[in-house]
Amino acid sequence: MNISELVEIFLIGLLGSMHCIGMCGGFVAMYTLRKPAPRPALPYHLFYNIGRITTYATIGGVLGYIGSFAMTLGKHRGIPGAVLLVSGAFMILMGLDLAGIGGKRGLFEYTGITAMTFFRRSLHRVLALESAGGTFLLGLLLGLLPCGLLYPLFMHAAGSGGFINGMLSLLVFGLGTVPAMLSFGYLVSRIQAHMKLLLYRIAAFLIVLLGVRSLLRGMAFNGWISFGTYW
Numbered sequence: 304m305n306i307s308e309l310v311e312i313f314l315i316g317l318l319g320s321m322h323c324i325g326m327c328g329g330f331v332a333m334y335t336l337r338k339p340a341p342r343p344a345l346p347y348h349l350f351y352n353i354g355r356i357t358t359y360a361t362i363g364g365v366l367g368y369i370g371s372f373a374m375t376l377g378k379h380r381g382i383p384g385a386v387l388l389v390s391g392a393f394m395i396l397m398g399l400d401l402a403g404i405g406g407k408r409g410l411f412e413y414t415g416i417t418a419m420t421f422f423r424r425s426l427h428r429v430l431a432l433e434s435a436g437g438t439f440l441l442g443l444l445l446g447l448l449p450c451g452l453l454y455p456l457f458m459h460a461a462g463s464g465g466f467i468n469g470m471l472s473l474l475v476f477g478l479g480t481v482p483a484m485l486s487f488g489y490l491v492s493r494i495q496a497h498m499k500l501l502l503y504r505i506a507a508f509l510i511v512l513l514g515v516r517s518l519l520r521g522m523a524f525n526g527w528i529s530f531g532t533y534w
Contacts, residue, residue: 304468308516309475311509312456316479319452319506321499323480324487327355327445331487333430334438346435348485354442356477359453360470362446363460367469370461387521390462394455394514401451401507422447452476455510462517 331351335344370390374383422444429441456476460469522528 304463304471308513309471311513312459312472312475313479315452315456315506315509315513316476317482317506318502318509320480320483322450322452322503322506324483326448326450327484328487330430330441330445331484334441337430338433342435347438350435350439351442352477352481352484354439354444355446356442356474356481358443358446359473359477362457363473364466364470366457366461367463367472368466370463370469371465374464384521384524387462387517387524389521390458391514391517391519391521393458394517395511396514397451397455397458398507398510398514401510402504452506452510455514459513459517462520 331348334347334351338344338347370386374386425444426441429437429444432438432440453473453476456472460472463469463472519528
């Protein structure tokens with residue numbers, strides 16, 4: 304995985320973080336209001352972000368390992384190229400969906416996990432905690448929330464070639480969302496709605512580019528184009 308690719312993933316997180324605020328900002332405000340007044344808020348925010356990034360990176364690493372294992376097994380049957388082609392196609396579709404091209408945005412975000420009993424019970428118990436450690440657990444849990452920005456990056460992780468690459472992809476994405484999540488009150492009150500939508504659409508466009516890159520890699524694996532140029 305090269306530096307330009309990691310920079311692109313970081314920018315997806317940075318530009319798309321307004322969406323993260325929309326999904327998780329209420330929980331951040333909730334634990335901030337529930338914490339004991341004398342305690343500083345920064346440790347709570349840091350632990351929360353470390354928790355959700357840990358979940359992202361772990362899932363990314365596992366998907367990267369599974370993808371690399373499948374590629375190794377099917378090395379002589381065209382599976383590596385097929386995995387990259389499929390993941391690239393899905394990333395492009397998801398990016399177009401996030402940008403609102405072809406209809407309503409958010410088609411891939413409705414998974415029903417928030418309605419599951421284990422999720423609701425776990426969320427209730429974690430929110431009852433008033434320590435910074437509790438916000439770390441909250442971050443771990445909310446890292447499982449359905450997110451249109453995450454899914455294409457999970458697909459990218461699956462075709463990244465291994466656990467480390469998959470983990471690194473989601474770690475960099477998570478770090479890109481941290482600035483906005485740490486200062487969401489300030490940002491939300493000053494960035495106009497149309498500007499938030501523009502930033503989100505730029506992030507979606509970068510996801511499409513990431514998908515195109517994956518497609519080109521798949522073509523290279525299949526010998527349709529020059530291998531070195533797009534790897």
